[in-house]
Amino acid sequence: MDYYDLIIVGGGPAGSTLAWALRDSGKRILIIDKQAFPRDKTCAGWVTPTVFESLGIDAGLYGKNHTLQPIRRFRIGMMGHPAVENDHGDVVSYGIRRYEFDNFLLDRVNADKALDQVVRSIERQGHRWVINDTWETPLLIGAGGHFCPVAKLLGDGPGGHETVVAAKEVEFEMTPQQTADCKARGDTPELWFCRDLKGYAWVFRKGNFLNIGLGREDNHKLSDHLNSFVEEMVANGRIPADLPGRFKGHAYLLYSHAERPLLDDGVMLIGDAAGLAYTQSGEGIRPAVESALLAAQVIRRATDVSAQALQPYGEAIAERFGTRAMHRHDSWQIPHWVRNPLAGTLMRSHWFTRKVVTERWFLHQDIPPLMVAV
Numbered sequence: 390m391d392y393y394d395l396i397i398v399g400g401g402p403a404g405s406t407l408a409w410a411l412r413d414s415g416k417r418i419l420i421i422d423k424q425a426f427p428r429d430k431t432c433a434g435w436v437t438p439t440v441f442e443s444l445g446i447d448a449g450l451y452g453k454n455h456t457l458q459p460i461r462r463f464r465i466g467m468m469g470h471p472a473v474e475n476d477h478g479d480v481v482s483y484g485i486r487r488y489e490f491d492n493f494l495l496d497r498v499n500a501d502k503a504l505d506q507v508v509r510s511i512e513r514q515g516h517r518w519v520i521n522d523t524w525e526t527p528l529l530i531g532a533g534g535h536f537c538p539v540a541k542l543l544g545d546g547p548g549g550h551e552t553v554v555a556a557k558e559v560e561f562e563m564t565p566q567q568t569a570d571c572k573a574r575g576d577t578p579e580l581w582f583c584r585d586l587k588g589y590a591w592v593f594r595k596g597n598f599l600n601i602g603l604g605r606e607d608n609h610k611l612s613d614h615l616n617s618f619v620e621e622m623v624a625n626g627r628i629p630a631d632l633p634g635r636f637k638g639h640a641y642l643l644y645s646h647a648e649r650p651l652l653d654d655g656v657m658l659i660g661d662a663a664g665l666a667y668t669q670s671g672e673g674i675r676p677a678v679e680s681a682l683l684a685a686q687v688i689r690r691a692t693d694v695s696a697q698a699l700q701p702y703g704e705a706i707a708e709r710f711g712t713r714a715m716h717r718h719d720s721w722q723i724p725h726w727v728r729n730p731l732a733g734t735l736m737r738s739h740w741f742t743r744k745v746v747t748e749r750w751f752l753h754q755d756i757p758p759l760m761v762a763v
């Protein structure tokens with residue numbers, strides 16, 4: 390049996406960031422992921438600049454060898470209505486490809502990695518966790534995304550009825566003909582809200598790659614919503630008609646709907662495993678990275694791995710993201726105050742779409758980057 394000071398299940402942004410943040414802690418760390426890297430992850434690939442700052446990555450250098458689409462403008466509308474375009478002047482965000490980005494983050498980590506290995510069994514033996522009868526540790530980190538096996542150990546929380554966001558997406562490299570047929574511009578992602586405001590779709594071009602998707606607060610008729618959105622975009626010439634491949638689906642939790650416990654004796658959850666994605670936008674990379682940084686700080690300071698010693702992590706998350714499950718009856722992105730007869734008018738307003746939708750809900754410009762001393 391191989392012993393580690395901590396074992397991280399999941400090598401996505403949450404898991405790799407935690408191992409990176411503990412790089413000189415002297416701890417023996419193992420990251421297990423069921424996939425070999427690089428791997429695809431269903432995601433629009435939108436990353437705010439604060440994420441690069443928190444991760445200590447120079448975006449310019451990253452962009453030399455990887456797809457990095459600077460974003461300066463947004464095109465926002467309600468489906469079936471004309472869109473509003475706002476120019477933010479400067480670069481306010483980036484587009485990345487998760488295939489590259491997650492691999493970059495994992496590759497720079499100098500921990501042991503067991504990739505292409507599914508976590509099949511987790512057993513408690515005394516004060517240790519035994520994984521797949523092969524590895525043991527006193528501290529197990531769940532970073533395996535929404536369906537993380539470590540999160541399953543901790544259960545769903547008091548209500549047991551969390552609202553799950555369902556999303557479908559496709560990303561592909563356009564042919565020269567498709568590039569010519571595509572009116573969507575790289576520096577101007579498009580956000581199209583469903584008419585009932587229970588979700589939104591996006592068209593996001595990153596260089597020659599095109600990412601199209603739609604997320605809603607429930608799975609009901611998700612494909613119907615997606616199909617009619619795609620038809621509308623094709624009819625308007627915004628995307629090419631011959632989309633290749635299938636749209637891939639995925640589900641995840643938004644922070645204010647999640648009730649999952651964040652920790653227990655010898656176990657902590659970070660990223661999507663903990664249900665941390667921002668409620669208004671569904672952005673989950675930043676909360677994944679920030680929760681990992683906060684967890685690293687607590688792990689460094691903890692004198693043991695009891696729930697009591699790890700509790701500062703729960704407090705740090707509440708301080709950073711607010712109290713959990715406070716608004717679980719709210720719908721997903723859009724607060725109730727917007728859901729009134731004026732919604733259509735608001736979505737045609739340059740002021741509202743820029744100041745509220747983009748700068749507050751999607752860019753979180755009011756929240757400074759998390760720079761944790763580790």
Ligand SMILES: Cc1cc2nc3c(=O)[nH]c(=O)nc-3n(C[C@H](O)[C@H](O)[C@H](O)COP(=O)(O)OP(=O)(O)OC[C@H]3O[C@@H](n4cnc5c(N)ncnc54)[C@H](O)[C@@H]3O)c2cc1C
Nearest residue numbers: 399401402403423432433434435508533534660661673674
């Ligand atoms: C359609 C869609 C679009 C999105 N767009 C954006 C966006 O543009 N910007 C943004 O910030 N967020 C976006 N998100 C959310 C974002 O993708 C997640 O919040 C983010 O990936 C969370 O990172 P993570 O490290 O917690 O989990 P993940 O990135 O999901 O990584 C979890 C890892 O755990 C591994 N794993 C799972 N189970 C096991 C197991 N049993 N054994 C071993 N390994 C396991 C998986 O292989 C995976 O590599 C989107 C989500 C969806 C569904």
